[in-house]
Each structure stands twice: as structure tokens, then as C-alpha cells.
Amino acid sequence: MSDETPVSCSKCSSVWQNCGTTNCWSGDPDTAPPKPGDCPSNTYDDVVREAFEEYRGEGEEARIALVAARVEGLCYQRAAGSDTVMPRWTRVEDTIAFAKLMGYTKIGIATCIGLLDEADRLVSILKAQGLEPLSVCCKAGSIDKLELGLKEDDKVRPGTFEPACNPIAQAEICNRLKTDMNIILGLCVGHDMLFNRRSKAPVTTLVVKDRVTGHNPIVVLYGQNFYYKRLQKQVMKL
Numbered sequence: 001m002s003d004e005t006p007v008s009c010s011k012c013s014s015v016w017q018n019c020g021t022t023n024c025w026s027g028d029p030d031t032a033p034p035k036p037g038d039c040p041s042n043t044y045d046d047v048v049r050e051a052f053e054e055y056r057g058e059g060e061e062a063r064i065a066l067v068a069a070r071v072e073g074l075c076y077q078r079a080a081g082s083d084t085v086m087p088r089w090t091r092v093e094d095t096i097a098f099a100k101l102m103g104y105t106k107i108g109i110a111t112c113i114g115l116l117d118e119a120d121r122l123v124s125i126l127k128a129q130g131l132e133p134l135s136v137c138c139k140a141g142s143i144d145k146l147e148l149g150l151k152e153d154d155k156v157r158p159g160t161f162e163p164a165c166n167p168i169a170q171a172e173i174c175n176r177l178k179t180d181m182n183i184i185l186g187l188c189v190g191h192d193m194l195f196n197r198r199s200k201a202p203v204t205t206l207v208v209k210d211r212v213t214g215h216n217p218i219v220v221l222y223g224q225n226f227y228y229k230r231l232q233k234q235v236m237k238l
Contacts, residue, residue: 005043011036064202067101091206092122095183096129098204104180109135110170110195112186112209119185122206136173138165138187167191171198184208186215 012022019033024041026032035042055065074097075089089097099107107126111119119135126133145155145164155162167187171194174182184192184205196203210217 006038007040007043008038067098070101071098095204095206099131099181106132106179108174108179108182109133110182110184110187111135111137113137113139115186134177134179136170138170139163140169141166165191167195168198171195175200
């Protein structure tokens with residue numbers, strides 16, 4: 001099958017709303033909703049099966065898959081005498097549980113300079129949980145943005161000194177410290193990509209940067225949200 005065949009799992013949103021399930025969630029093929037024509041289970045079945053075989057191995061990726069599935073189960077609490085389940089853990093607790101079950105102790109934190117207070121609070125929590133947090137700020141080294149080739153007018157405040165973010169340095173410092181896993185705490189779009197590309201340890205994101213929504217970007221996707229409507233009707237001007 002061509003690797004250019006498009007997929008669109010988002011179309012199953014209406015299936016879920018109408019049926020309360022989708023083909024990939026139902027365990028009964030006789031009652032499952034039909035697959036859409038561009039379902040990856042059809043067009044990329046070989047990829048799906050081959051990928052799953054990797055989880056049956058003995059390497060770190062197989063362990064991560066197993067522990068992640070265990071944490072998913074642990075983060076819900078079952079109601080006695082009912083099939084109802086209730087979430088009981090926050091993302092911070094999920095992250096701690098995952099680290100402990102993996103046997104990770106040295107935890108790198110790649111933090112935005114704008115979230116130093118939050119980073120310090122996270123450090124305190126991780127220490128209290130018996131982990132060893134090591135935090136690295138995005139502006140470490142304080143190198144002028146102009147050295148990137150940026151124009152003065154491209155700064156947030158032209159005419160003032162602004163240090164550039166250095167996510168590759170954040171990753172390489174974590175690499176030298178031999179962290180077991182790394183946490184992204186509010187890095188900008190693009191900077192998070194560079195950190196992920198260079199980190200030798202597995203990376204999870206605890207906080208994503210969103211200056212308008214208080215780092216809660218999912219609110220933009222809700223139907224009654226102004227930004228959702230605006231982005232559907234107007235092309236962004238850069």
C-alpha cells in the first residue's frame with residue numbers, strides 16, 4: 001500500500017457520538033460500526049501489525065508500551081457494583097507513576113523561563129516522591145537572538161536585549177547528565193521539536209506553551225470558543 005494514502009480518523013468523531021463506540025474500540029466485529037474507507041486499519045494494516053510486534057519484545061520501547069498501558073489502568077478508579085470508572089490521577093501523578101514503574105529516577109526538566117515557578121514546584125513534588133529532578137532553562141547561556149540571524153523588528157520588544165531559546169543545549173545537558181527520562185515544561189512550538197529530536201532519554205510533555213489560554217490549548221477546539229470559530233472563518237495573517 002502506498003505510503004501516500006491519506007488517513008482521517010477524525011471522521012469517526014460522528015460515529016462515536018452516534019454509536020458510543022468506533023470500529024477500533026469495539027471488541028465484537030459483528031456489532032462494531034463499519035470502518036471508514038480511509039481507516040488506517042485498512043490502508044496501513046501492515047504498519048499497525050508490525051508496530052505491535054515491537055511491543056512484544058524485550059527492549060525499552062516494549063517496556064514503555066507495557067508500563068504506559070498499566071498507568072492508564074491505574075489512573076482510573078472502578079465504582080463497586082458498577083461498570084462506571086472515575087479518573088483519580090492528574091497528569092503529574094501519571095508521570096510520577098510511569099517513572100516509578102519504569103525504574104526511572106533521574107528526571108530532566110526542560111523548562112521555559114516563563115514557568116520557573118511552576119518548574120520549582122514540580123521539582124519539589126518529584127523530590128518528595130523520591131525522584132531526582134534536574135531542571136534546565138530554555139534561556140541558559142543568555143545568547144542574543146540576533147545571533148540566530150533574527151532582525152531587530154522580529155523581537156518581542158525591539159531595541160531591547162532578548163536571549164534566544166536553546167532547546168538543543170537543554171537536551172544535550174540532559175544527555176550529559178544521563179537522565180532516565182525528560183519532561184517538557186512549556187517549551188515553544190518548534191523548540192519542543194528540537195528538544196525531542198536531540199534527547200537521548202524518552203520525553204513526555206507536561207505543559208505546552210499557550211500564552212493566550214494559560215497553557216490550556218484544548219479550549220481552542222471547543223465549539224463555543226471564540227478562537228475556534230475565528231480560525232475556521234479567517235486565514236491567519238503572520
